[in-house]
Amino acid sequence: MFNALGRLANTHPRRVLGGTVLFFVLAGVLGGPVAGLLNSDNDSFSDTGASSAKAIDQIEKAAGQDASPSLIALVDVDDKAAIEKTQEILSDPSVKQVVGGPEMGKQFVSKDGTQTYFAAIYKSGVDADKTTEHLRDELGRVDGVRVGGFGPAYQEVNEHVESDLVTAELIAFPLLFLVSLWVFRSAVAALLPLLVGGLTIVTSLLIVRGINEFVDISIFALNLITGLGLGLAIDYSLFLVSRYREELERVGPGAEAVRRTVATAGRTVAFSAVTVAGAGLALLVFPLRFLYSMGIGVTVVALAAAAVSLIVLPALFAVLQHRVNALAPRRWREAQIAESRAEVQGFWYRVSKFVMRFPVGTAIAGAAILLALGTPFLGVKFTGVDATVLPDGSPAKTVDTVLRQDFVGAESSPVIVAVTAPESDQSELETYASTLGSLDGVAQVAPPRFLGDDTWQLDVVPSGTTLDDKTLDLVGEIRDTDAPGKVLVGGASAEQVDQVKSIAANIPLALAILALLTFITLFLMTGSVVLPIKALLMNVLTISATFGVLVLIFQDGRFEGFLDYTSQGALESSQPVFLFAVVFGLSTDYAVFLLTRIKEARDNGAGERESVALGLQRTGRIVTAAALLFAIALGAFATSQIIFIKELGIGTALAVLIDATIVRAMLVPSLMALLGRRNWWAPKPLRKLHDRIGISEGGPAELERIDA
Template sequence: MPQPQAPEPKTASSPARKGWLRRTGEWCAEHAVVVIMLWLAALAGLQVLHHSYAGEYSDDFSLPGTQSQHGLDVLKAHEPLAGGYSSQIVLSDHDRPLTAVSGQLSAAVAALQRLPDVLAAQDPLTVPSAPSVGPLSDDGRTAYITVRFSVPPSTLGGDYLQGVDSAVAPLRAAGVQVDYGGGLGELAQPEPNDRLSEIVGFSVAIVVLLIGFGSVAAAVLPLITALFCVICGLALLGLLASAFVFATVSPTLATMIGLGVGIDYALFLVTRHRQNLMNGDDPIRAAGKATAVSGHAVLLSGCTVIIALSGLWVSGIGFIGTLGLAAAVTVVTAVAGAITLVPAFLGLAGRHIDRLRVRTPIAEADGEPGGESGGESGGESGGEARGSWHRYAQRVERRPWWYLISGVVVLAVLAIPLFSIQLGHIDDGADPESFTDRRAFDTMSAAFGPGSNGPLTLVVDQSAVPQADRPALAAQAQHGLADVPDAAAITPLTPTSDGDVLIATAYSVAAPQDERTTELTNRLADDILPAAVSGSAARTYVTGATAAQVDFLDIVSRRLPLIIAVVVGLAFLVILAVFRGLLVAIKAAVLNVLSIAASYGVVVAVFQWGWGGPALGVSGTVPIESYVPMMMFAIVFGLSMDYEIFLLSRIHEAWLRTGDPKASVAHALEITARVITCAALIMVSVFAAFVISDEIVVKMLGLGLAASVLIDATVVRLLLVPAVMTLLDRRAWWTPRWLDRVLPHLEAEGHDMAGEGEGTGLGRGAGDGPGAPAQPSRL
């Protein structure tokens, strides 16, 4: 491999026009009041539009092409009353059999049948059933009304529950315990309130910023701008929800990501601005230069996060793709706020940004590697820097293999639980006991077995079978459904009103989220049902909510590797285009994958193994929600690029100035470690605060994202990256000439163009070797 040549000594740049980012930053700082008023007007306008036109969030989604969807379509075509979306209303009375309230029960069923979007409601006292199948328990004290809707009940809106409550009011008045399961239970859940999580995250962020930088204004400013951006982003998301179907978890996810990146991006600009002030720039000029330099990194990082989130559309599932879109909305507003609202606040604060302080303010130490550092955390003038981070970097430089192996071992140990991961769908049994769907789940499990909460509808389409052969086919199919492993009970096959379809219901011996239920569903769909009708023209399906969840899991499992490949590939190309180093790009992709694997291991240990799950409010152990790893990968991979670009840009900048790769690593680590550490602690606190949510999926995402950022900013960014960059030496910046010619020229951080000697680039002459530092593109 050709060795990259060291760059020539730095030369002064000639005066040139300012880039658009610097002009934007200076204009916003100079017209601070106008910019802030425009943001306030936009916020108010978006809130008005949101109040008037915002759509509803819903977990309604379809899986076209799956066998469960085909089965549902067959039912709708041949037996509309059986082809809707079912939900259970669970009744229990500890003092007497429910036959004592048969009148009230009949009245409740009749009232339910009159509700809009209800196809049918089944009276449990009038339906003959085999033992252990329901809908009436053996002691007669527990029963469930099966209500079938023309649309998913979870999409009907909170007001719809008033009609359901009115219908079952006579039963409650008679002393019967009434709870809602399935879609009605989801509809009855309290609206998610993330305010406490936001307050906790903000409080920790203020403490971290005050301790890290000492200035009250510098600590509060990133939080204010992040809050502005998140509120605007959520309003935009609500408007988009009027045109697209977004999952109910979308606003929470958007809030988590928006707060995290919003604080980070603002922090990067504020840190650079304060250093510019310490170096003698006036506030307008300092804000403009900060926007030109760090603002460019923010743009690139934001685009990388959005690219990673866009990779979720590769799943082919709209539900997952729109989750990525929801998160991307607040990333866009965070970037917009960073390059406009942050400079405005900086201009408004002027030189008074550090007037209120809790200790001596600190910005980012900058200067030549091994030379004089700026700011109050600088090093010795003309000598080796004295900062603790610089000394740490030198220790890494002396023993890079030791640090590399230690970091890899830590990641490997944390990733061990990943090898036993069980993807699935978390059922209602994991919800808080205060939720009606949890009470309904427990009551059904006690009276009818855990599988009663996730019945499987078996469909045999015999429309292509001659009439004379149908009785024999029904007998053959019924015989094939005898003694099915892991099936607690399977009802007899019954024909639809037109006789073209046979229907039965299967109940698992385990809860819907249990792996045995997933295996039973796949076994019935792939083996048992097709074998039961072999030799005929009949087609078979397994449908229902549980079967749809299993199909969803199968799709996610198949496409997760593709999403990982796409996201990693795109991020690899971004790093390669920015830093022109093939090995740097490979290193970034590999280390990010390792850190995400470690965070997966943490999530599996807590939720699936139960290590600390009860302390987080999780009842028992639960599988990993099928789409959580996919979401975590896209989000974390995008967010980790923030720190990757921030650190590598400083290493690259020092390499361009000096041509000393090892000293460049130490210098970059010294001047970025404090900012990366504070930014990571803030993001960790924001994400971790969401583990107090009542929703298990939100807990998973909050813990997973917090663990990912913590691992990435400590083990990877402050240990593995310096070790690997030291070992790669000059080879890190090597790129084949042919690849360098075809790659677009991007840049991690912008450069001042006013002839002030900031970030001068070096041209590549005809005699330069492959991978020698190239002339950076200019803003």
């Protein structure tokens, strides 16, 4: 395959580039509108097959309306005109019931008597998203009315996500170009990674649009596609461009340099993409739309980045040839040539030699740093997605805050209990309601309501907030309480309990997929079973350190002013799972690039420690630059106004930087020095297997074998 790609680039480069331009236009036209087509419902973080979802479905089918309000309108009690207009707007045909207002009781009036609210409950089967959008627009034109609730909150989240994409790209692209210019010391070479990044993003959007026709994909995947797509494309471009420049120095411009680049670095890029795509596949086992959408995004982006890099860049190399180094001041060009020729005097060569002089102490120090950073994760707390993820001042968050602070009994969504029992069992249901009212953590229980179809609804109002530990424990107590019929428990609190349970149940399978794919890929690349095991352990250390720092920042509320967020006092429960998979894939990605260059030096006759030093030197500057560029591409989402998007961006950026510094500079060379030849050990049957199907990024000796 790689020989075919090399031949294609050398024989028809202009046709490849012309086809690329046409594809880019087509992908932009078809894939560009995908943001408006992706799923923006408020169930992206819920397990739609869990008992909490079944409870809501049962109630909605029996009652012909939603189980809980979707929209809240907050109004001043004395503003009669605003109250009348609000009631008029909420008489919309899609609204089945409106509760609230000062006439319905003191629970709908604030503690100081100045505010009231109306809650709109939609009919079953209506388009909740369109209904919410319409009502928000209408109510937004009424002076003195503030709109909140679950529906508006999720719409505001989606709106912020789309605007944050533009902001992140405006910040990332100029910074990425400047850093690429510093890395390559050539304007032409610096533009190539950005070109591939743009192509990767539009290609991924086109593919995701096609997949969305069959599987509902969450709109939150857009952030991942742009950030990860840009980051991976730049990584792969860096390695291909740097390798091509090496081959230019070795064999000069022409078809041979392109062929060697594709046969070596191109092969490594392909299998690196497989490791990242494997991380995406691991996320597909989770039933939450957010996580499996992210899994689809990771898989698509990784494969698209590799495909664009391996098809477009070699064709560009064939056309540009030595002009890949054009638009560079003479001093930069001389420095680049000197660096490529002075391997044994380079910075990373000296660092690795120093580390390998003190391998035990360095390994202990590196592991201790990562373990210390990871320690705070032992005290992690989890929360869900509600209005508190929005920035301060947003309408839905403002309404949510007012309800929590100024109204009695409105600080928490009720736990919704669906009981299957005939209408004649009313006395038993009243006794059951009394029993629930005596449970610890219950403020009150509304009288049971018979909805038809042998379905009763009981609303249990907790004494605490929706997502605090006491309320979440209450869900389990309600489920364990004897009832006069089959019981299903729903509501926001129950959804959070079921989400965490669903994630925990699927984590073993996801971990098994990650570990197996990582082991197989690194074994095929190196022929060793020791190196994959070490990589797995170092990945875990990197991830634990990342999680610990996220707890210190977002759970403990540090740097709130600098990062412009308000802590929820916990991490959103799906983020660690997503970060674990993505960071695992990216860490393995960097391990592949480093280990293949070490193996290349070793296969060409270098000693055990010398091959490590040469491999680190050959990849040092490029991997450092790749990590920095990746951190910029994903770290730009630190500017997001949505807190869990901040967690995603900062977490990924931190992990990449930790892996490119502490792991690569301290742990890899020290552990390689300690184990020596044992690094490359494998049982005899596996050695034979690797001899038949193994892959590697070879140097001159390997290329001669390929030629033969």
